[in-house]
Amino acid sequence: MPRIRSAGAAASGKRAGNALSYLVLGVWAVIVLVPLYLMIVNSFKPTSEIFLSPFSVSKAPIFDGFRMVFEEGNFLVYLFNSVFITVLSIVGVMILAALASYALVYWDVRLARAISVFFLLGLMIPMRIASINLIIMLKGLGLLDKLLGLLPIYLAMGMPMGIMILTEYFRTIPRELVQAAHIDGAGSFRIFWAVMLPLARPAMATVAIFNLVNIWNDLWFPLILIRSESQRTLMLGVTRLFGQFQTDWTSVLATLTLATVPILILYLVLSRQFIEGLTAGAVKE
Amino acid sequence: MTHASDKPGTARRSYWGVGIYRRPSWFLYILPALAVYVAFMAFPLLASLKLSFYTGNGFRLDTFVGFDNYKKLFSDVDIAPRFWGAFGNTWIFFAVHMLVQNSLGLMFALMLSNKRLRGVGFFRTVIFIPATLAIVVTGFLWKLMLDPNFGPVNLLLERIGLRALALPWLGLEETTLPIISLVSSWQWVGIPTMIFTAALQSIPEDYFEAAQIDGASGWQVIKLIKLPILVPMMGVVGILTFTGNFNAFDVVYAMAGANGAPNYSADILGTYFYRTGIAGKHPVGIPDMGLGAAIATITFVTLLAGVLAMRRLTASRK
Known part of the structure; x- marks a missing residue:
C-alpha cells in the first residue's frame, strides 16, 4: 500500500482537472463522431452539394448513391x-x-x-x-x-x-x-x-x-x-x-455507410460485450 | 496450475468413477480443434518459414537456394532499398502508435476512472467506436476526409484561416506515413484505453479512501496508486501494439495503395510483403513467393524478438 503524505489544495485542483477532462474527452468525441457523421450525412447528397457544404444535413436527401451500390x-x-x-x-x-x-x-x-x-x-x-x-x-x-x-x-x-x-x-x-x-x-x-x-x-x-x-x-x-x-x-x-x-462521392460514401452501419448498430446495442470481447485477449494475458 | 488444490485426489476419484479425469477418450474432444489449428496455422506457418530458403516459378518453389532470398533483401541493389525502407517505415508506424495512441489511451483511462466525472459511459462508447470499424473502411473514409480538393479537413482549415495548413496530406512524402499512423491510432486508441481502464478498476476502493483521509491530491493519487498498477499493463499494451503494427497492412493499402505512395514513403512490411510475395510487381504481376516468405520470416523473427525483449523489460520493472 503506497504511503501518501502531505495534504494540498486538493478540492480546487480536482475541479480544474474535471473541466480539463471534459474538454479533452469532448474534443476527442468530436474527432471520432464527425467523420462518421459526414460519411452518413453526405451519402444522401449529390456530389456537388457534398463539395459545397459537407457539414450540413441535406434538406432534399437523395438515394442515388445507395441505388447505385445495389444496382451497379x-x-x-x-x-x-x-x-x-x-x-x-x-x-x-x-x-x-x-x-x-x-x-x-x-x-x-x-x-x-x-x-x-x-x-x-x-x-x-x-x-x-x-x-x-x-x-x-x-x-x-x-x-x-x-x-x-x-x-x-x-x-x-x-x-x-x-x-x-x-x-x-x-x-x-x-x-x-x-x-x-x-x-x-x-x-x-x-x-x-x-x-x-x-x-x-x-x-x-x-x-x-x-x-x-x-x-x-x-x-x-x-x-x-x-x-x-x-x-x-x-x-x-x-x-x-x-x-x-472514385470521384462519385455519393456512391462511395453510400458504400462505406452500408459496410459500417450493421456492425455499428450492433455495437451500440451491445457495447459492453463488444468492449469486453475485443479487449479480452489483452486483459487476460 | 490455478486449480492445483482441487486436482482429482483419491478422495474425489470415487465420486467420478475411477480415473475418469485420465481417460484417453478426452482427446476426441480436442481432436477437431487441434486438427484445424495444426493443418491451417501451425503447419503453414512452419512451411512458409521453410519456403524462404527456396525459389521457383509461381506456385512451385522447388529450388533450394539457401540464404539467397535473405541476401537479396539485405543487399540487392534494387530490392534492398525497398526492404529497408519498408522495415524502417514500420518502426516509424509503431513509434507513432506508442507515442500517440498509447499516451492518449493512458490519459483517457485516467480521466474515465474519475468517479465524479459524468458521461463516462458515453465517452467510453465513443472512444471505442472506431475499433469496431473495418480498417479498410476507416482508411477510405479518412482518405476522403483528407482529399486535397474536396476533403472536409482542408475545407475546415481554410475556413478558419489556416489555408497554409491545407496541405495535400496524402500526397507529400513527409506527411503520408505520419498521417496514416495517426488515422490508425484514431482507430485503435480504444483498446489501450479499455486495458488501462480494466486495470484501474481492479484497484481496491479502500486505497482511494485511505488516500482521501490522508488528504492526497488528485495528482498524488495518480502517481502513487494508479501508475504503479498501470506500469505492468503498459508492457501488455506495448506488446499488443508491436504485434499489431508489424502485422499491419489494410490501413496503408486503403490510404496509400499497395505501393505506399508517394514514392514508397508509406510502404511498410505488410504492403511490401503483399507486393512481393502475393500480388507481384506491377506490371508483370508474377509474385516471387520465396522472397515473400523471407519477408514473412523476418517479420516473424522481429515480432518474436520484440515480444521477448518487451517481456523482459516489463518483467524486470515489476
Whole structure:
C-alpha cells in the first residue's frame, strides 16, 4: 500500500482537472463522431452539394448513391457472402473451441497441458505470416478463389483466442457441479452439453463477438485468396467499389455507410460485450 | 496450475468413477480443434518459414537456394532499398502508435476512472467506436476526409484561416506515413484505453479512501496508486501494439495503395510483403513467393524478438 503524505489544495485542483477532462474527452468525441457523421450525412447528397457544404444535413436527401451500390455494384452478393462465411466460421469456432476447452480443463494428463500451451502460442503469432504456404495449400485443395476456402483459415485463426477465453471460463465452474451430474449418470458429453455449455453462455458471447468483428472486417485473406466477383466478401467488395466509383462521392460514401452501419448498430446495442470481447485477449494475458 | 488444490485426489476419484479425469477418450474432444489449428496455422506457418530458403516459378518453389532470398533483401541493389525502407517505415508506424495512441489511451483511462466525472459511459462508447470499424473502411473514409480538393479537413482549415495548413496530406512524402499512423491510432486508441481502464478498476476502493483521509491530491493519487498498477499493463499494451503494427497492412493499402505512395514513403512490411510475395510487381504481376516468405520470416523473427525483449523489460520493472 503506497504511503501518501502531505495534504494540498486538493478540492480546487480536482475541479480544474474535471473541466480539463471534459474538454479533452469532448474534443476527442468530436474527432471520432464527425467523420462518421459526414460519411452518413453526405451519402444522401449529390456530389456537388457534398463539395459545397459537407457539414450540413441535406434538406432534399437523395438515394442515388445507395441505388447505385445495389444496382451497379454486386453489393448484395458481397453482403451475402460475408454473412455466410462469418456465421459459418463463428459457429464452427464456438463448437470446436468449446469441445476442446472442456477436455483441456478436465483431462488431467500432462499432454493436455502441453496442448493448451500449444494453442496459446497462436495468440502471439499473426496468421498472415503463413500466407504464402496457405495460398499453395488452398490451391492444392481446389479451394483457391472459393469463399469456402476462407472457412478453415478463420477456424484456425479463431482457435487460440476461443480456447483461451473458454478454458478460463470453464475453470471457474465449480467441479462439484460436474461431479453431481456424473453421479446422476450423465456421460461426459451429456455433462458438456447440458451443464457446461449453458453456463458458458457469456464466454461464448465474448468468443462470438471477437470473431464477428475480426472476420467481418477482414480484408487480407479475401484479398490474397479470392478473385472472382461471385466469391468476394464485403470488405473486398468495398475496395472494388471504392475504385469503381472514385470521384462519385455519393456512391462511395453510400458504400462505406452500408459496410459500417450493421456492425455499428450492433455495437451500440451491445457495447459492453463488444468492449469486453475485443479487449479480452489483452486483459487476460 | 490455478486449480492445483482441487486436482482429482483419491478422495474425489470415487465420486467420478475411477480415473475418469485420465481417460484417453478426452482427446476426441480436442481432436477437431487441434486438427484445424495444426493443418491451417501451425503447419503453414512452419512451411512458409521453410519456403524462404527456396525459389521457383509461381506456385512451385522447388529450388533450394539457401540464404539467397535473405541476401537479396539485405543487399540487392534494387530490392534492398525497398526492404529497408519498408522495415524502417514500420518502426516509424509503431513509434507513432506508442507515442500517440498509447499516451492518449493512458490519459483517457485516467480521466474515465474519475468517479465524479459524468458521461463516462458515453465517452467510453465513443472512444471505442472506431475499433469496431473495418480498417479498410476507416482508411477510405479518412482518405476522403483528407482529399486535397474536396476533403472536409482542408475545407475546415481554410475556413478558419489556416489555408497554409491545407496541405495535400496524402500526397507529400513527409506527411503520408505520419498521417496514416495517426488515422490508425484514431482507430485503435480504444483498446489501450479499455486495458488501462480494466486495470484501474481492479484497484481496491479502500486505497482511494485511505488516500482521501490522508488528504492526497488528485495528482498524488495518480502517481502513487494508479501508475504503479498501470506500469505492468503498459508492457501488455506495448506488446499488443508491436504485434499489431508489424502485422499491419489494410490501413496503408486503403490510404496509400499497395505501393505506399508517394514514392514508397508509406510502404511498410505488410504492403511490401503483399507486393512481393502475393500480388507481384506491377506490371508483370508474377509474385516471387520465396522472397515473400523471407519477408514473412523476418517479420516473424522481429515480432518474436520484440515480444521477448518487451517481456523482459516489463518483467524486470515489476
